[in-house]
Amino acid sequence: MDGWIDIGALELTDRKPVRIAVDGDAVLLLKTGNQVFAIGNQCTHQGAGLDRGVIKIAGSVNTVTCPAHGSMFNLETGKTMRPPATKPVPVYDVKVEEGRVFVRPRET
Ligand code: FES
Numbered sequence: 001m002d003g004w005i006d007i008g009a010l011e012l013t014d015r016k017p018v019r020i021a022v023d024g025d026a027v028l029l030l031k032t033g034n035q036v037f038a039i040g041n042q043c044t045h046q047g048a049g050l051d052r053g054v055i056k057i058a059g060s061v062n063t064v065t066c067p068a069h070g071s072m073f074n075l076e077t078g079k080t081m082r083p084p085a086t087k088p089v090p091v092y093d094v095k096v097e098e099g100r101v102f103v104r105p106r107e108t
Pocket residue numbers: 043044045046047048066067068069070071083084085
């Protein structure tokens with residue numbers, strides 16, 4: 001299956017973060033319109049859950065801000081956009097087929 005991992009049938013609500021497990025790692029899934037983002041859920045600063053953070057969908061730059069100390073991550077690339085975190089979170093490709101969600105770790 002080219003590295004795709006079947007997460008199963010999920011009801012994704014627009015702009016409502018969902019926390020899933022992928023091979024033992026916590027991953028944040030976020031749907032907005034026809035797009036679904038998936039990044040590591042654990043902040044690279046001190047490990048807070050990004051699924052409790054503030055989501056900002058602004059077209060070309062879509063972000064989540066860590067609820068603990070305000071690090072900001074790009075939902076598309078996983079890159080840090082605001083400290084104190086300095087390392088990116090992992091990023092995953094996502095596809096939805098007949099209601100089933102598949103993710104695949106993206107090579108960076
Ligand atoms: S744990 Fe996320 S900014 Fe500190």
